[in-house]
Amino acid sequence: MKSCARFTFISLIVFGAILGGCAKRDPVMPILALPQTKACAANINVGNPTPLAFDPEDAKAIDMNINEGASCYLHPDGSKSLYGVVALPEPGYEYILTVESYPQGSSIFSPRLLLLDANGKLLREFDRKRFMFRGAVLAGRLRVQPGERYLMVGTDAKGVGTDEQRITGMTHQNTSSGVTSSGVYYAMTLNTASETVQNLTYSYGGRVKVVSQAMPSE
Numbered sequence: 001m002k003s004c005a006r007f008t009f010i011s012l013i014v015f016g017a018i019l020g021g022c023a024k025r026d027p028v029m030p031i032l033a034l035p036q037t038k039a040c041a042a043n044i045n046v047g048n049p050t051p052l053a054f055d056p057e058d059a060k061a062i063d064m065n066i067n068e069g070a071s072c073y074l075h076p077d078g079s080k081s082l083y084g085v086v087a088l089p090e091p092g093y094e095y096i097l098t099v100e101s102y103p104q105g106s107s108i109f110s111p112r113l114l115l116l117d118a119n120g121k122l123l124r125e126f127d128r129k130r131f132m133f134r135g136a137v138l139a140g141r142l143r144v145q146p147g148e149r150y151l152m153v154g155t156d157a158k159g160v161g162t163d164e165q166r167i168t169g170m171t172h173q174n175t176s177s178g179v180t181s182s183g184v185y186y187a188m189t190l191n192t193a194s195e196t197v198q199n200l201t202y203s204y205g206g207r208v209k210v211v212s213q214a215m216p217s218e
Contacts, residue, residue, distance in 0.1 A: 030107035030203035031068060031082075032161050040072035040080050046087075046120045046150050052212055054089035059213040062086065064153060066109060067205045073154060081112060081154030082204050088149055089212060098211040099153060101131070101138040106199060108138060108164070109206025112156035115142075118149045128156040128202070136166060136198065143215070153210065159202040166198045 034040075053060040070082040089095065101109040113126040124145070131140040177187040 028105035028107050030161075030201040031205045032201075032203070034072065034080060034082070034204060035068070038068075038072050038080075040074040042074050044073055044083070044085065044114070044116065044120055044150075044152055045071055046085050046116065049085040049087035049150060051087045052089060052151075052210060054093055054095055054212045054214075056093065056214045059211050061209055061211040064208040064210065065205075066153065066155070066208060070205070073152070079157040081152075081157065083152050083154035084208075086151040086153065086210055088144060088151055091146065091149075094143075094215045095212050096141055096143055096215060097151065098139060098141045098213070099131075099151075100209045100211070102207045102209065103136055103198065103200055104207055106201055107203045107206060108200045109208055110156045110159035110162075110202035110204070111138070111140065111208065112154045113140065113142070114152040114154065115145075115148045116150040116152060117147050120150065123148055128159045133164075133166060151210065153208055155204045156202075157204070160204055162202050164200045164202065166200060167196070 050062055050064065052062055064084045064086075066082050066084055068082070070084060073081045073083050075081065088097075099111060099113060101111050110128050111131060112128060114122055115124040115126075117123055126140060126142060128138075131138050133139075173189060173191050175187065175189045177185070179185050
């Protein structure tokens, strides 16, 4: 009897673990405000950047997850950015950077890019208006200039909380073939179209990819 009871108890634990593993994950919600206790510095910390490689033959990429635990920068205009810093490839190459913001549930990162010199001094800036959607991905491209050594990927706070509706169209093609009762072969193609509507809210945080690639040959 004791062994039977023990077997039943263990079985229930395993069954519960299986159910727990199949549980639905909570949806990712946009970060619409920063905690009042969040400390934001008036300078950008470039002391521990994520290095980005460069290969003239192949694109190189890094993924960044900017969340509530990220560093915070207080801009001169009073706005705040959660941010991460990328160390750009060594000078000597002409290349293009692509920064992509990916939807997560109903949330998408509102990007603001700052290009800095070796001392962390601001050289150029790109706000969210310089980005465009390519399918479901919000992307911006820029050519790196001499002297630019760091890229700060931060929040464009002006866009946080605003909504974006994306409509993605898809075309489906179905082909069927056969032979009629009189022995004649036939083939028929049916084209159909569908649309997916996605409502997104710009957030302080999100998933970002930074890609380096060689300048296209003229």
